Amino acid sequence: MDKFVIKGGKALHGSVAISGAKNSALPVMAAALLTTEKVSVHNIPKVRDLITMSKLLAFMGAKVSIAELPASDYEIEATTVSDAVAPYELVKTMRASILTLGPLMARVGVARVSLPGGCAIGARPVDLHLTALEKMGAEIITSHGYIEARVPNNGRLKGAHIVFEKITVTGTENILMAATLAKGETILENCAREPEVTDLVAMLRKMGAQIEGDGTATLRIRGVEKLYGTDHTVIPDRIEAGTFLVAGAITNGDLTVTNCAPEHLGAVIAKMQETGVRFDEIDKTTLRVRGAKKLVSSDMTTEEYPGFATDMQAQYMALATQAEGTSVITETIFENRFLHASEMVRMGANISIDGRRAVVRGPAQLSGTTVQASDLRASAGLVLAGLVASGETIIDRVYHIDRGYEGIVEKLRGVGANIERVHGTGS
Numbered sequence: 001m002d003k004f005v006i007k008g009g010k011a012l013h014g015s016v017a018i019s020g021a022k023n024s025a026l027p028v029m030a031a032a033l034l035t036t037e038k039v040s041v042h043n044i045p046k047v048r049d050l051i052t053m054s055k056l057l058a059f060m061g062a063k064v065s066i067a068e069l070p071a072s073d074y075e076i077e078a079t080t081v082s083d084a085v086a087p088y089e090l091v092k093t094m095r096a097s098i099l100t101l102g103p104l105m106a107r108v109g110v111a112r113v114s115l116p117g118g119c120a121i122g123a124r125p126v127d128l129h130l131t132a133l134e135k136m137g138a139e140i141i142t143s144h145g146y147i148e149a150r151v152p153n154n155g156r157l158k159g160a161h162i163v164f165e166k167i168t169v170t171g172t173e174n175i176l177m178a179a180t181l182a183k184g185e186t187i188l189e190n191c192a193r194e195p196e197v198t199d200l201v202a203m204l205r206k207m208g209a210q211i212e213g214d215g216t217a218t219l220r221i222r223g224v225e226k227l228y229g230t231d232h233t234v235i236p237d238r239i240e241a242g243t244f245l246v247a248g249a250i251t252n253g254d255l256t257v258t259n260c261a262p263e264h265l266g267a268v269i270a271k272m273q274e275t276g277v278r279f280d281e282i283d284k285t286t287l288r289v290r291g292a293k294k295l296v297s298s299d300m301t302t303e304e305y306p307g308f309a310t311d312m313q314a315q316y317m318a319l320a321t322q323a324e325g326t327s328v329i330t331e332t333i334f335e336n337r338f339l340h341a342s343e344m345v346r347m348g349a350n351i352s353i354d355g356r357r358a359v360v361r362g363p364a365q366l367s368g369t370t371v372q373a374s375d376l377r378a379s380a381g382l383v384l385a386g387l388v389a390s391g392e393t394i395i396d397r398v399y400h401i402d403r404g405y406e407g408i409v410e411k412l413r414g415v416g417a418n419i420e421r422v423h424g425t426g427s
C-alpha cells in the first residue's frame, strides 16, 4: 500500500488550482442514466471514486468515455440499461453507488443495489432513500445484502409529498433524480441545501427536468415523460479548496487558491478568520489565504450547509492544534468521525474526546511519526498535521485520500511542501 512521507515545517507559497467537486460529479454522472441521449460532463476530478462510478455505469450497460486531454471530460451514453444492478464489489469500495438507485427506478422501474454497509465514520443507513421511494410507489425488499426495488406493473413512479426526517445529501439527490421522470408532482421537504445538490438541479434542468426551489429546503419537481442529453461542468470542490486554505494557514504561508467558488466557503472562511487567518477574495474564483503569527482557538460545530461542513472537521482540528487556547469541536452529522484525533495525539496534539465533542488544547508542537489514515477527510487532516510537525510524518493507507483528492502530493509540492508518495506492495 502507498504511503505519504512528509517533512514538515515549510511555509507554503504560490498558487494551487482546485479540481471539480467529487460529491457533485458523482450524482451528475448517475443522472446520465436518466436519458438515452449523450451527456457530456466536464471538470470531473481524477480521483478513484469517479473511476468507480464510471465502472458502475459501464457495468449497467452505459458507454462511458474519458477524453485523453483534458482527462476531466467524460461522455456517458446510456442508450440502454442492460443490467440494473450495482454489485457488492463496487458498492463496497464506494457507498455513493447508492446514487444509481433513484435514476434506475425512474428509468427502468427496477433496481438491485448492494446495501452499503457502515464505514469508519458511522453506520450511515439509507432508510430515508428507501422510504421515500416507497412513498413514490416502489416495492422494496432487502435480501441477501441487496436492495431489490421495483415499480409494480412495469409502471412509473408517482409523485409524492415527502418530508425527510433528517437532512440527507445523497438521499435528497437520489429522490430528486427519481422524481424527474415520475408521474405528477413531487414535493420534497427538509432537503439538503448543499451546493452539490444545487449543481445537480442545474444539470437536471438542462436535461429537461422541471424543478423549482433550488438552494432551499423545499424542492418541487413536476415529472416529465423524457429527459435529454446535455453538457455540464461540475462546480469546484469546496472541500479540496478548504483543505488548501487550511494548508496555507497552518504553515503560516501565503497561498492563492484558484478555480474555487468562494461563495461556497462562507462558514469555513468565517471560522478560520476567527482564529486569526487572513483572506482576500481576489475575484469570484480566487482566494488568497495568509497565516497569522499567532492563531487563536475558536469552537466549531459541524452542520449541514450552509453551516461548517463535517467534511472539513478533521482539517479544522489540525488547525486547532496550532491555535492558542481551547477549541471545542462538536460533530453533529456522523457519530464516529474523530478517528484522526487519536493519530494527532500520537503526533503530540492535546485532544480529548467526549462523545461527539473533541476538546483541543493548543498550541502543541507536533512531531512526526507513522500514522494511519482511516477515511478520506481524516487523511487530509493528518496530511495537514504532518505539514507543521517536526521531522518526518509517514501516513499509511493513503488509498483513502486517493478516493477524493486529485494529485494532492503534486499540488502540495507545487506550493513548496516536502511530501512524497512511496509506492508499497501488499498490506
Ligand code: EPU
Pocket (backbone or CB within 6 Å): 023, 026, 096, 122, 123, 124, 125, 126, 127, 128, 129, 130, 166, 167, 168, 169, 170, 171, 310, 311, 333, 334, 335, 376, 377, 404
Ligand atoms: N442518514 C440516515 N438515514 C439515511 C440517510 C442518512 O440516518 O437514509 C443519516 C446519516 O447516517 C448521517 C446523516 O443522516 O448521520 C447525514 O448523512 P447524509 O445522507 O447527508 O450523508 P451522505 O449523503 O451519505 C454525503 C457526502 C459525504 C458527506 C455527507 C454530509 C457524497 C457522495 N457524500 O454523504 O461526503 O460527509 O454528505 O455532508 O455526497 C466525503 O466526501 O468524504 C463524504 C463522506
